[in-house]
Amino acid sequence: MRIVVPFKKENAKSRLAGVLTPDERGSFAMCMLRDVIDVADGFDLDILTPSLLTDDCIDDIHRHVLLSDLGLNEALNEYLLKQAECNCGHVMIVMADLPLIRKYHLAEIACSDSDVVIAPGKGGGTNILCIRDPSRFRVDYYGTSFLDHLQIAHENDLTVAVYDSFAASTDIDEPEDLVELLLHGHGGSARNMLVDLGFVVAVRNGRSGVERSGDRVVSHKP
Amino acid sequence: MRIVVPFKKENAKSRLAGVLTPDERGSFAMCMLRDVIDVADGFDLDILTPSLLTDDCIDDIHRHVLLSDLGLNEALNEYLLKQAECNCGHVMIVMADLPLIRKYHLAEIACSDSDVVIAPGKGGGTNILCIRDPSRFRVDYYGTSFLDHLQIAHENDLTVAVYDSFAASTDIDEPEDLVELLLHGHGGSARNMLVDLGFVVAVRNGRSGVERSGDRVVSHKP
Known part of the structure; x- marks a missing residue:
């Protein structure tokens, strides 16, 4: 099982512009990433990002960074392909703005018997997505990605579990x-x-x- | 274990006024109540409401109705007092606007070992509140009732479990x-x-x- 967290610091959390300055938004995004990294402790972890991260509070992050200039979907689908090629097993995609999740959420999702586990976000989003066989799935974020991921699983004859958690559903955007x-x-x-x-x-x-x-x-x- | 659902049809769901007519809002509130009644099947059920309910789709509701003209907190606290006086056991208060909850949510909450179980709603609300000993608790809805209920439990030396569910957190208001x-x-x-x-x-x-x-x-x- 590998966990991958896509992250982009540049102009992060733009919808919080009314309440946080640009510098504060960048720092806040890094702090949320820090929280996600902390709960992912014990898993193999990759941070998929377009730029190197420098931040005092994330001093141990660099060993996890995978650089990619691609868009979110393209970067993740390329990642899934590479994981499939090396038969590296399950992949769990965890968004970087979920500061309420705890270790037990990731452990419960990792233990599922289903081919795909989705922890939905508010408004049709996908906050956590666990894929048993990355060769048989591709992601499609933005819009109602929850429905899109159900459809992709259906097209590939994969079983799906929806993980019902208020904490995992709470992405901090607004x-x-x-x-x-x-x-x-x-x-x-x-x-x-x-x-x-x-x-x-x-x-x-x-x-x-x-x-x-x-x-x-x-x-x-x- | 009794389940009590407070309900008010008059001017129900006022924050949906921009998308539903007054008649539609009343019917929609009744439909959500219907859904909650359905998942509460198997429990002793009371509907606490200021007026008799007449609706084709709720033909079996009348036997559950308890009339009260009091405000939400006063009506529920009077209800808890009466349940305590008759030693009727646990009380689970379930809001009437939770159409995503399923039977297993109520069953899991009912099985908790904690003195109080709270399923939080968005924005600090309390969507489901299960009280083992109604003589040792009073409710305080509105505002950040989640924090208020934690405090009331603390003041009464009661253990609390927070029930983590996206479905139970989703009250339909906006x-x-x-x-x-x-x-x-x-x-x-x-x-x-x-x-x-x-x-x-x-x-x-x-x-x-x-x-x-x-x-x-x-x-x-x-």
């Missing part, structure tokens, strides 16, 4: 996602960074969101 | 929640109603949402 990290995070790098930046859980008009120090409301829905 | 029901629903009343109304999954600019027949975009985020 400002309103930050409250989930504050509420349900377990002290990882990304949550600590938010706390250090002054983010707190706040309730206005019965709705929860986050505020940054100084009571500037940043993520309440209208 | 237009963007509808896509989860279309994608992950299993043919229940609420999903069928959406399909009958012409809702389909659609992708614009790489983001998934729902459209209603005629290609009128109704739930894509900006």
Whole structure:
């Protein structure tokens, strides 16, 4: 079993531009990657990225880096092909923005008897995708990738399990996602960074969101 | 173990006003209640509501109805008190807008050894709350009820388990929640109603949402 985490630091987390500066977004993305690397401890790990990563808090990352200038789908499908050629076994693709996942989530997914395991994200996304035989699957991220991956599995006569987890479904993309990290995070790098930046859980008009120090409301829905 | 489902049909699902008419919202809320009643089959069930429910598709509901004019917290806390007085055992409070839950979710929660089990909703909500001893707990919904319920358990020296489920976390409140029901629903009343109304999954600019027949975009985020 290998875990591969695609990652792109350049202009990372652009949808958080309203609440984090460009530098903060880059650091926040790296902290979420750090959290994912931590829970992947014990697995063989590759970080698939277009550029070398330099960050104090990710000092042990370089030995995992695989450089690729390809787009997300092309890079991952090339990766799957190489894994298939070397008969390297299962591949688990884990998105880099899942700071709520824990070791037991990856262990449970790895133990599945199904040919393909999908942990869906909100809005039809695919947050974790585990493939027993990488020669028989190709990925198709963006849009409703959950449906696309079900279809690809069906076309290849592969059995599918859907992994039902709130933590695994919570990718941090939008400002309103930050409250989930504050509420349900377990002290990882990304949550600590938010706390250090002054983010707190706040309730206005019965709705929860986050505020940054100084009571500037940043993520309440209208 | 009793399951209690608080429900209010009047002005139900007001945040869906942009995509459903008032009549449709009432019917949709009833369909979601129907789906929850179906998965609660096998448990003793009470529907806590301020008014009698009349609906063709809920012909067997009346025997479960407990009328209460109190607010959500007051009605549920009065209910817990009565259950405690009659030593009726565990109480599981299940919100009425969880059309993705299945029987196995309720069974797993019911089997927990913890004094309190919380299935969190998005944004700090509490979607399912199971209480072993109703004499030692009171509810506090609205706002970040997840944190409030953790605190109440702590104050009463009760052990807590957080039930990690994407399905149980998905309460249908906002237009963007509808896509989860279309994608992950299993043919229940609420999903069928959406399909009958012409809702389909659609992708614009790489983001998934729902459209209603005629290609009128109704739930894509900006």
